Amino acid sequence: xxxxxxxxAETNTKPDPRLTLHSRLDDLSLVWPWVDALGAEYAIxxxxxxxxxxxxxxxxxxxxxxxYLTHTDKPITVECKATAQHNLLFTIEDQAPPFDPAAxxxxxxxxxxxxxxxxxxxxxxINLLRKFAGSLAYERLADGNRLTIGFTIRx
Amino acid sequence: MQISTxxxxxDITRIMLxxxxxxxxxxAIDLKMNLIAGTARKLMIDMQNVTFxxxxxxxxxxxxxRAVHSRGGRVVLFAPNNLVESVLRTSGINGLxxxxxxxxxAIAALQ
Numbered sequence: 001x002x003x004x005x006x007x008x009a010e011t012n013t014k015p016d017p018r019l020t021l022h023s024r025l026d027d028l029s030l031v032w033p034w035v036d037a038l039g040a041e042y043a044i045x046x047x048x049x050x051x052x053x054x055x056x057x058x059x060x061x062x063x064x065x066x067x068y069l070t071h072t073d074k075p076i077t078v079e080c081k082a083t084a085q086h087n088l089l090f091t092i093e094d095q096a097p098p099f100d101p102a103a104x105x106x107x108x109x110x111x112x113x114x115x116x117x118x119x120x121x122x123x124x125x126i127n128l129l130r131k132f133a134g135s136l137a138y139e140r141l142a143d144g145n146r147l148t149i150g151f152t153i154r155x
Numbered sequence: 156m157q158i159s160t161x162x163x164x165x166d167i168t169r170i171m172l173x174x175x176x177x178x179x180x181x182x183a184i185d186l187k188m189n190l191i192a193g194t195a196r197k198l199m200i201d202m203q204n205v206t207f208x209x210x211x212x213x214x215x216x217x218x219x220x221r222a223v224h225s226r227g228g229r230v231v232l233f234a235p236n237n238l239v240e241s242v243l244r245t246s247g248i249n250g251l252x253x254x255x256x257x258x259x260x261a262i263a264a265l266q
Contacts, residue, residue: 025178032177050207050238057177057209116224116251119217124246125210131245 015041021060021076023068023094031056031078038080042088044153051132052090055149058125059092059101067096067145086154087134095144101126102136102147156180158187167265168195169233173204176212176239185215192219196228197265200252203234208242220252233261 015037021027035056039049060076068074079091104126113119130136135150156174163169170191174180192198200216202208220230232254235243243249255261 028178032175047238053177053207054209054242061178061209061211113247113251116217116221116230119221119248119251124213128210128242128245 015080017080019078019080021078022072023064023074023076023096024072025061025064028057028060028064031060034078038088042082042153044088044151048151048153051134052088052151055129055133055151056090056092058129059147059149062099062101062125062129063092063094063096063145067094067099082153086152088151088153090149090151092147092149093141093144098140099145100138100140101129102138156183158184160191163199163262165197165262165266167197167199167262169199169201171201171204175207176205176215177207177209178211180207181209181211181215188215188219189222192222195223196226198223198228198230199233199261199265200230201233202239203236205235205239208235208239210246213242213246213248216252217248229265231255231261231264233258 015034019030019034021030032053035049035052038044039052044052056078060078063076074095076092076094081089081091083089129149133149134152135148137148139146156172156176156179158173159171161169161171168191170188172184198220200220216232223230230252232243232249232252234256235254240249240254243254253264255264
């Protein structure tokens with residue numbers, strides 16, 4: 001019996017604008033290739049691509065570790081949209097308890113520790129998100145949260 | 156994420172990191188970093204091949220560095236790229252763990 005003919009995989013397809021994850025840290029490995037494909041699609045600079053990776057990792061890991069806690073099968077969606085103003089907007093939606101990272105950061109701003117012994121292990125992720133995002137917008141949903149992170153990609 | 160070590164003159168341990176220091180990368184090096192930090196007194200963390208650094212990656216550096224400091228040792232960071240260094244700066248880590256781009260200067264700081 002002859003093997004079935006298979007069509008070669010299409011290599012030039014556009015990345016899907018929407019990514020769905022489950023609330024487990026392992027699923028963050030899906031984000032890297034997706035963002036890299038978007039980077040190629042929109043010719044994003046290395047600096048902006050780094051910031052996108054950083055902000056998505058911090059925002060998503062925060063939802064998984066602090067929002068969903070022990071639940072590993074809850075949904076998180078990330079949607080990417082380019083605007084006419086050369087911005088790339090990543091909208092993250094979850095069904096976790098209310099949490100506004102944009103508001104939480106202002107309370108987090110404390111004087112820097114004077115020695116490494118005083119340095120807290122956690123709590124830096126939200127600060128990095130706020131500093132590396134071009135824009136941050138939070139919206140409370142009926143059953144979750146919506147966070148939109150924006151980046152300027154050209155001009 | 157790859158991690159390797161090299162013993163240098165002057166009882167200096169050089170940890171060479173290679174890859175993305177994201178959540179998966181941090182998990183991959185945590186154990187070895189802490190084992191090294193359990194005995195080293197002069198530690199150079201060579202970051203020239205680190206292509207990404209997130210908050211969990213920062214923790215993977217800070218926790219072992221704190222262990223070395225608590226035993227009276229010293230830690231320096233060597234040659235992070237501009238983007239990785241911007242994360243160190245934004246977090247204020249560079250003020251606590253000195254960053255060197257010149258190898259001889261990094262060695263001298265550990266003597």
